[in-house]
Amino acid sequence: GNSVTQMEGPVTLSEEAFLTINCTYTATGYPSLFWYVQYPGEGLQLLLKATKADDKGSNKGFEATYRKETTSFHLEKGSVQVSDSAVYFCALSEFYMGGTSYGKLTFGQGTILTVHP
Amino acid sequence: DSGVTQTPKHLITATGQRVTLRCSPRSGDLSVYWYQQSLDQGLQFLIQYYNGEERAKGNILERFSAQQFPDLHSELNLSSLELGDSALYFCASSKKEGTEAFFGQGTRLTVV
Numbered sequence: 001g002n003s004v005t006q007m008e009g010p011v012t013l014s015e016e017a018f019l020t021i022n023c024t025y026t027a028t029g030y031p032s033l034f035w036y037v038q039y040p041g042e043g044l045q046l047l048l049k050a051t052k053a054d055d056k057g058s059n060k061g062f063e064a065t066y067r068k069e070t071t072s073f074h075l076e077k078g079s080v081q082v083s084d085s086a087v088y089f090c091a092l093s094e095f096y097m098g099g100t101s102y103g104k105l106t107f108g109q110g111t112i113l114t115v116h117p
Numbered sequence: 118d119s120g121v122t123q124t125p126k127h128l129i130t131a132t133g134q135r136v137t138l139r140c141s142p143r144s145g146d147l148s149v150y151w152y153q154q155s156l157d158q159g160l161q162f163l164i165q166y167y168n169g170e171e172r173a174k175g176n177i178l179e180r181f182s183a184q185q186f187p188d189l190h191s192e193l194n195l196s197s198l199e200l201g202d203s204a205l206y207f208c209a210s211s212k213k214e215g216t217e218a219f220f221g222q223g224t225r226l227t228v229v
Contacts, residue, residue, distance in 0.1 A: 043121075043223050103165070106162070107160040
């Protein structure tokens with residue numbers, strides 16, 4: 001079955017530091033890949049996505065590149081802010097008829113990011 | 118605001134009881150997904166509907182059931198509640214299956 005593995009947290013950084021959160025996946029076909037962010041007490045928000053190999057998703061200074069050869073989708077940001085403190089989830093979605101996957105998301109375990117001033 | 122509305126935001130109930138969680142998807146979205154988030158299990162897919170039809174089931178207990186109504190809102194029914202059912206329950210919707218899903222704020226269920 002599909003699975004997503006994220007680097008273990010928590011991750012603690014100082015403001016303006018460089019961020020990388022590793023994510024690797026296992027899938028049967030050609031999934032779409034996503035990063036979601038969950039701020040304290042809130043739901044999940046879509047941060048960025050990539051739908052095919054070599055696509056780069058980007059949003060709010062975050063970016064991730066879909067690497068089929070290494071089955072990875074690492075999240076990066078050049079300079080983090082205190083407001084980036086949240087839990088980050090890597091996820092994949094596959095859709096194929098006649099199977100058991102109709103676009104449901106498979107999530108990694110989440111990485112807690114804390115940014116200090 | 119994602120456009121997905123979940124009610125209630127919080128629920129406290131006793132073991133053995135039954136509750137109904139409600140989800141209104143974004144306007145135009147046909148697909149609704151339910152997820153459970155707990156500290157020990159993380160985010161787990163429960164069930165998916167598309168335009169009123171059940172499409173996929175995940176780790177959903179037999180005590181749990183769901184449906185999607187003609188107006189596309191969805192309800193998740195949890196019965197014979199146990200302490201271990203305490204969790205955050207999220208609903209998400211998407212226009213088509215396999216496209217990005219947008220999440221509601223969740224319903225925090227506490228079983229005492």
